Amino acid sequence: MMVIMINPVPPAGNAEEPPMNDHYLEDLEPGRRWTTGSVTIDADAIKAFARSYDRQPFHLDEEAAEATFFRGLAASGWQVAALSMGLLTENGVPFAWGIVGAGGEISWPRPTRPGDTLTVHVEVVDVTRSRSRPDRGIATVRNETRNQNGEVVQILVAKLVVPARRPAEATA
Amino acid sequence: MMVIMINPVPPAGNAEEPPMNDHYLEDLEPGRRWTTGSVTIDADAIKAFARSYDRQPFHLDEEAAEATFFRGLAASGWQVAALSMGLLTENGVPFAWGIVGAGGEISWPRPTRPGDTLTVHVEVVDVTRSRSRPDRGIATVRNETRNQNGEVVQILVAKLVVPARRPAEATA
Numbered sequence: 001m002m003v004i005m006i007n008p009v010p011p012a013g014n015a016e017e018p019p020m021n022d023h024y025l026e027d028l029e030p031g032r033r034w035t036t037g038s039v040t041i042d043a044d045a046i047k048a049f050a051r052s053y054d055r056q057p058f059h060l061d062e063e064a065a066e067a068t069f070f071r072g073l074a075a076s077g078w079q080v081a082a083l084s085m086g087l088l089t090e091n092g093v094p095f096a097w098g099i100v101g102a103g104g105e106i107s108w109p110r111p112t113r114p115g116d117t118l119t120v121h122v123e124v125v126d127v128t129r130s131r132s133r134p135d136r137g138i139a140t141v142r143n144e145t146r147n148q149n150g151e152v153v154q155i156l157v158a159k160l161v162v163p164a165r166r167p168a169e170a171t172a
Numbered sequence: 173m174m175v176i177m178i179n180p181v182p183p184a185g186n187a188e189e190p191p192m193n194d195h196y197l198e199d200l201e202p203g204r205r206w207t208t209g210s211v212t213i214d215a216d217a218i219k220a221f222a223r224s225y226d227r228q229p230f231h232l233d234e235e236a237a238e239a240t241f242f243r244g245l246a247a248s249g250w251q252v253a254a255l256s257m258g259l260l261t262e263n264g265v266p267f268a269w270g271i272v273g274a275g276g277e278i279s280w281p282r283p284t285r286p287g288d289t290l291t292v293h294v295e296v297v298d299v300t301r302s303r304s305r306p307d308r309g310i311a312t313v314r315n316e317t318r319n320q321n322g323e324v325v326q327i328l329v330a331k332l333v334v335p336a337r338r339p340a341e342a343t344a
Contacts, residue, residue: 049254052258053254053255053258054254054257054258055258055261055262056261068270069269069272069333070272076257078250078253078257079254082224082225082226082248082250082251082254085226085248085250086224086227089226089228090227097240098230098240098241099228103277103279103280104277104279105277106275106276106277108274161241
């Protein structure tokens, strides 16, 4: 079964920087931004994910969903998170160890509906080297997932573990 | 394909309260705790999720994973989040509108490995009625996902939208 449709062409009018590849802590700076490709989610994909992971009526069945909080079929927030991750990893991963998430803050300001096309807008907001482990650091990255109308459906401020090219202190 | 194996029997020695059903804001109080059933994740399930959503070597292939940060195959954090959600919804959903997440803070203190059996330990930590919309409120719920050794693999402090049984103020 085809779960998602990937459109690897970036949205038109993208004046931001392209994805980075194999970047280390020293290569990152706050303010760096880029945009992923896009993915369209249909009702079958919403229901398939729900059957495996999130068996609630507003994710499983159009008719049952009408009587719920969401007033219609909506994707599980965890599917939106997973799809957003897929977009981030699609054209090669920008960091040397891959996207290794220590954690983050996530919110879903509005539902994702069947037929929505999602794109992730990424911005590096902070880069901090670890004091206890100078071979690495934490990059804080704000990921806004927007639909085809430019509306934000998910905000993920993620703390990613990124390796340093050189340790901060030489070992004795 | 069978993605996950559900074991709906709660772990032995569970002295906490059973899941609630159809509970409203007035029925919740901080300190209320319960434990879900358990789920075992195998290597095939880890790789299947990764192929659809998170195509990084440490989620896709045992051998390639050895050379990565994770030193072996590990589940995508978003799969751990989705499986944890599955456990929460498995025996009926405890809140009247279902589990409607506005957002939350998530972290993964350690990787989830093939063969791990996960259980979610839930605690209500705060209940606040909305000022602007008195028909509802936010329940803050701490969800610890633990493996078969009792080690915490995910912490999700989630803000859930929960309906009030009665509005705080009668309309004029």
